[in-house]
Amino acid sequence: xxxxxxxxxxxxxxxxxxxxFITMCRQRDHKVICLTMRRYPEEQIKIPFVDxxxxxxxxxxxxxxxxxxxxxxxxxxxxxxxxxxxxS
Numbered sequence: 001x002x003x004x005x006x007x008x009x010x011x012x013x014x015x016x017x018x019x020x021f022i023t024m025c026r027q028r029d030h031k032v033i034c035l036t037m038r039r040y041p042e043e044q045i046k047i048p049f050v051d052x053x054x055x056x057x058x059x060x061x062x063x064x065x066x067x068x069x070x071x072x073x074x075x076x077x078x079x080x081x082x083x084x085x086x087x088s
Contacts, residue, residue: 001025004060006076007036007045007052013077015047022049035060035069037086057086 003025005011011018011034022032026049033051040054055063061082064071074082 001030001072002070003030003032003073003075004035004064004071005032005047005050006078006081007034007038007047009077010075011047019048022047033069033071035064035071037081059083059085 005018005022025032032049033053034045034047035053035055036045037055037057037060038045039056043054045052053063053067053069059082060074060076061071063069076082
């Protein structure tokens with residue numbers, strides 16, 4: 001499985017817990033990625049063992065589809081942002 005984890009108010013709400021989750025996923029051959037609405041490069045972030053994708057405030061699902069990023073499970077504190085652009 002490929003699991004997309006949001007950064008702000010999701011990963012940042014409890015990084016220690018999410019790091020354990022990421023470790024467990026990796027042990028079971030699943031991949032965790034981060035899709036964030038932040039802009040790149042001025043808002044760089046890091047999560048151990050996770051590839052970060054910056055959508056530049058664009059809707060995450062549309063961005064992923066347009067860029068060939070397949071996601072099986074989305075984890076986000078604001079699921080509407082999968083389908084809606086953020087205000088700049």
